[in-house]
Amino acid sequence: MxxxxxxxxxxxxxKIILLVLDGLGGLPGEHGKTELETAxxxxxxTLAQSSGCGLHIPxxxxxxxxxxxxxxxxxxxxxxxxxIGRGILEALGLGLEVKNTDIAIRCNYAIVENGIVKDRRxxxxxTPESKKLTEKLQQExxxxxxxxxxxxxxxxxxxxxxxxFPEALEPGSGAINDTDPQKEGKSPxxxxxxxxxxxxxxxxxxxxxxxxxxxxxxxxxxxxxxLRGFSEMPRMPSFEEAYGLKALAIAPxxxxxxxxxxxxxxxxxxxxxLKEELDSLRENYDSYDFFFxxxxxxxxxxxxxxxxxxxxxxxxxxxILPEILELKPDVLIIxxxxxTPSVLKSHSWHPVPFLLKSPYVLGGLSSAFSERECxxxxxxxxxxxxxxxxxxxxxxxxxxxxA
Amino acid sequence: MxxxxxxxxxxxxxKIILLVLDGLGGLPGEHGKTELETAxxxxxxTLAQSSGCGLHIPxxxxxxxxxxxxxxxxxxxxxxxxxIGRGILEALGLGLEVKNTDIAIRCNYAIVENGIVKDRRxxxxxTPESKKLTEKLQQExxxxxxxxxxxxxxxxxxxxxxxxFPEALEPGSGAINDTDPQKEGKSPxxxxxxxxxxxxxxxxxxxxxxxxxxxxxxxxxxxxxxLRGFSEMPRMPSFEEAYGLKALAIAPxxxxxxxxxxxxxxxxxxxxxLKEELDSLRENYDSYDFFFxxxxxxxxxxxxxxxxxxxxxxxxxxxILPEILELKPDVLIIxxxxxTPSVLKSHSWHPVPFLLKSPYVLGGLSSAFSERECxxxxxxxxxxxxxxxxxxxxxxxxxxxxA
Numbered sequence: 001m002x003x004x005x006x007x008x009x010x011x012x013x014x015k016i017i018l019l020v021l022d023g024l025g026g027l028p029g030e031h032g033k034t035e036l037e038t039a040x041x042x043x044x045x046t047l048a049q050s051s052g053c054g055l056h057i058p059x060x061x062x063x064x065x066x067x068x069x070x071x072x073x074x075x076x077x078x079x080x081x082x083x084i085g086r087g088i089l090e091a092l093g094l095g096l097e098v099k100n101t102d103i104a105i106r107c108n109y110a111i112v113e114n115g116i117v118k119d120r121r122x123x124x125x126x127t128p129e130s131k132k133l134t135e136k137l138q139q140e141x142x143x144x145x146x147x148x149x150x151x152x153x154x155x156x157x158x159x160x161x162x163x164x165f166p167e168a169l170e171p172g173s174g175a176i177n178d179t180d181p182q183k184e185g186k187s188p189x190x191x192x193x194x195x196x197x198x199x200x201x202x203x204x205x206x207x208x209x210x211x212x213x214x215x216x217x218x219x220x221x222x223x224x225x226x227l228r229g230f231s232e233m234p235r236m237p238s239f240e241e242a243y244g245l246k247a248l249a250i251a252p253x254x255x256x257x258x259x260x261x262x263x264x265x266x267x268x269x270x271x272x273x274l275k276e277e278l279d280s281l282r283e284n285y286d287s288y289d290f291f292f293x294x295x296x297x298x299x300x301x302x303x304x305x306x307x308x309x310x311x312x313x314x315x316x317x318x319x320i321l322p323e324i325l326e327l328k329p330d331v332l333i334i335x336x337x338x339x340t341p342s343v344l345k346s347h348s349w350h351p352v353p354f355l356l357k358s359p360y361v362l363g364g365l366s367s368a369f370s371e372r373e374c375x376x377x378x379x380x381x382x383x384x385x386x387x388x389x390x391x392x393x394x395x396x397x398x399x400x401x402x403a
Numbered sequence: 404m405x406x407x408x409x410x411x412x413x414x415x416x417x418k419i420i421l422l423v424l425d426g427l428g429g430l431p432g433e434h435g436k437t438e439l440e441t442a443x444x445x446x447x448x449t450l451a452q453s454s455g456c457g458l459h460i461p462x463x464x465x466x467x468x469x470x471x472x473x474x475x476x477x478x479x480x481x482x483x484x485x486x487i488g489r490g491i492l493e494a495l496g497l498g499l500e501v502k503n504t505d506i507a508i509r510c511n512y513a514i515v516e517n518g519i520v521k522d523r524r525x526x527x528x529x530t531p532e533s534k535k536l537t538e539k540l541q542q543e544x545x546x547x548x549x550x551x552x553x554x555x556x557x558x559x560x561x562x563x564x565x566x567x568f569p570e571a572l573e574p575g576s577g578a579i580n581d582t583d584p585q586k587e588g589k590s591p592x593x594x595x596x597x598x599x600x601x602x603x604x605x606x607x608x609x610x611x612x613x614x615x616x617x618x619x620x621x622x623x624x625x626x627x628x629x630l631r632g633f634s635e636m637p638r639m640p641s642f643e644e645a646y647g648l649k650a651l652a653i654a655p656x657x658x659x660x661x662x663x664x665x666x667x668x669x670x671x672x673x674x675x676x677l678k679e680e681l682d683s684l685r686e687n688y689d690s691y692d693f694f695f696x697x698x699x700x701x702x703x704x705x706x707x708x709x710x711x712x713x714x715x716x717x718x719x720x721x722x723i724l725p726e727i728l729e730l731k732p733d734v735l736i737i738x739x740x741x742x743t744p745s746v747l748k749s750h751s752w753h754p755v756p757f758l759l760k761s762p763y764v765l766g767g768l769s770s771a772f773s774e775r776e777c778x779x780x781x782x783x784x785x786x787x788x789x790x791x792x793x794x795x796x797x798x799x800x801x802x803x804x805x806a
Contacts, residue, residue, distance in 0.1 A: 062792030
């Protein structure tokens with residue numbers, strides 16, 4: 001899709017807003033209605049009546065997307081082609097930045113005795129204690145040779161490390177096995193490169209493990225680390241290269257700013273919730289072409305199985321919708337990155353409802369904004385990666401293909 | 404799709420039933436209603452109202468599938484990628500088993516005079532006489548060198564042969580031209596291998612032709628055979644490898660058991676119709692994860708142009724539906740392998756209606772089980788190969804893709 005679009009891009013002054021209610025799609029609860037159908041959403045419903053509506057499938061039918069694949073697809077990057085490594089997602093989620101000079105790694109604190117792993121999770125060491133350990137490691141280790149080492153504390157025994165090399169890494173640099181033996185009673189593995197490009201990284205990782213073991217040797221809670229999910233930056237065109245759009249990510253959660261940064265969006269730190277996000281949108285409205293606004297809590301309530309909470313959060317978004325519409329964006333897409341039905345308490349494979357507001361849609365096909373009403377909409381059920389082309393087309397940013 | 408799924412499979416105790424009404428889809432008859440719309444199907448209609456509904460396309464829009472491609476697609480194997488040779492389908496249809504050690508061949512009895520084919524079909528020799536000839540051949544020929552030779556009588560001048568080698572054959576072993584010259588007045592061709600792997604097979608085929616000619620030389624109805632559609636086993640992952648499902652095929656017709664066996668399903672012989680199929684389902688319900696139940700007659704009536712007969716057979720299935728539902732399968736899919744509209748008296752290209760019963764669907768979009776009502780369903784119109792992923796997802800058997 002991006003290859004098709006690339007040569008058709010034209011620039012203009014149009015504004016595109018992509019409002020993502022994380023985990024938006026749902027399933028019927030006790031009374032036969034979904035969260036969206038239960039929520040009182042007069043503004044969304046009115047907008048859906050005059051918008052183009054449909055449902056989108058992030059990865060493939062039946063496949064439940066993680067947050068990374070879900071967002072990449074919304075941004076028009078095929079998540080089957082561009083896979084973000086576990087280490088990178090972990091690092092992004094803990095607020096680290098990842099660049100093309102970097103290798104990101106998920107780490108566990110562990111207990112090793114006589115060279116044998118006794119506890120792969122160091123007794124699920126409490127988060128405050130784990131945090132202290134990680135801060136100590138950062139104090140003592142800043143560099144290994146010419147490689148910057150950046151630590152980020154996580155929950156319990158987990159943390160993340162980014163190895164930042166002086167120059168951009170070659171593809172294949174992250175091809176290193178986990179050092180976690182997966183079972184207690186075995187020795188920790190050494191980091192073994194499976195490509196020539198990864199050899200240098202593996203050596204740095206080996207030195208890192210030795211240094212950490214030296215620092216932790218007198219600790220009783222954890223005296224070793226296990227490394228998993230070595231990952232390099234996926235090779236992707238930037239959002240601006242792909243679409244000619246200067247983009248701002250408005251997202252209070254580090255993970256989603258991180259995914260946006262992976263494709264070069266500007267994603268400044270942001271505290272707060274809907275009000276602060278609206279403020280940021282207004283303040284920056286003249287300076288960008290594209291705005292990705294992320295609302296996390298819809299998904300969080302879904303994951304908790306809190307049907308009413310999820311419906312209520314959707315109502316909160318409905319309340320602020322008039323303020324977004326006041327800005328008169330040329331294209332406004334409202335949707336989710338995947339479904340998170342409260343009855344499943346998890347992400348799910350179900351197609352995600354969306355509406356696209358633009359002067360150039362049919363409209364009049366859906367009576368409300370919901371899974372079932374969007375099913376009647378003019379877009380039908382489409383792959384999520386197609387949304388960006390529809391956004392660009394409706395913003396007058398795509399030339400004719402062929403003569 | 405199978406590649407995407409492979410790494411996401413998890414196992415649990417869920418049960419999936421795939422009920423295939425062969426040739427289910429239809430077209431309006433005299434009164435403007437299809438066979439499904441004409442049939443009185445209170446149970447299917449009620450189930451459709453609470454199920455996810457849609458239509459599926461086995462091969463591609465406008466393409467009429469044979470039974471092999473139709474079923475492979477239902478089982479999640481792309482029929483454009485995995486093509487089953489004509490020889491194999493013929494052998495399966497006549498009740499032979501085909502393994503990876505085998506070459507299957509369609510054969511015709513013929514009359515040859517002075518080295519020239521006088522009749523390619525031996526006067527469409529009556530089936531009972533043809534059967535006697537084939538049994539005689541089997542009595543006289545059991546082996547050629549170390550290759551087992553298995554004959555199966557067919558209709559009129561047709562029969563099938565399986566050459567069973569002592570070990571698994573290499574890809575390309577079946578690449579041998581037909582010996583049928585396609586026109587009377589020409590010489591029969593010799594079997595010529597078009598790959599090195601097929602050379603050995605071609606030699607065995609040559610010996611087979613000579614032996615048969617020797618045995619038939621005193622017969623007046625047929626004195627020669629023509630070989631067509633040399634085929635080897637397609638290289639496919641087994642159903643269990645692909646999905647982690649232990650599967651039972653409940654199918655009274657050999658052809659469909661044969662297709663199921665090709666992908667390693669257990670497919671024991673079964674006599675009877677719906678009642679016997681239900682008995683088998685109940686008896687085996689605890690021993691398998693996945694049940695493929697095949698109802699042939701819906702298609703047969705369609706092929707005969709018997710609109711009322713087809714509608715009536717659908718009603719018979721509707722009658723037994725409560726007994727299937729009593730087993731409380733986690734996922735129940737009811738559909739066909741292709742459409743067979745009575746007005747066309749043949750398979751057709753029309754999308755096939757389906758319903759998927761599961762706790763995790765929206766439902767409420769279709770008022771009955773029919774081509775037109777399924778069009779309103781939540782799944783839209785999808786490729787048939789996607790059904791297996793939906794079945795697995797709804798059975799809780801697929802992990803999340805990416806983090």
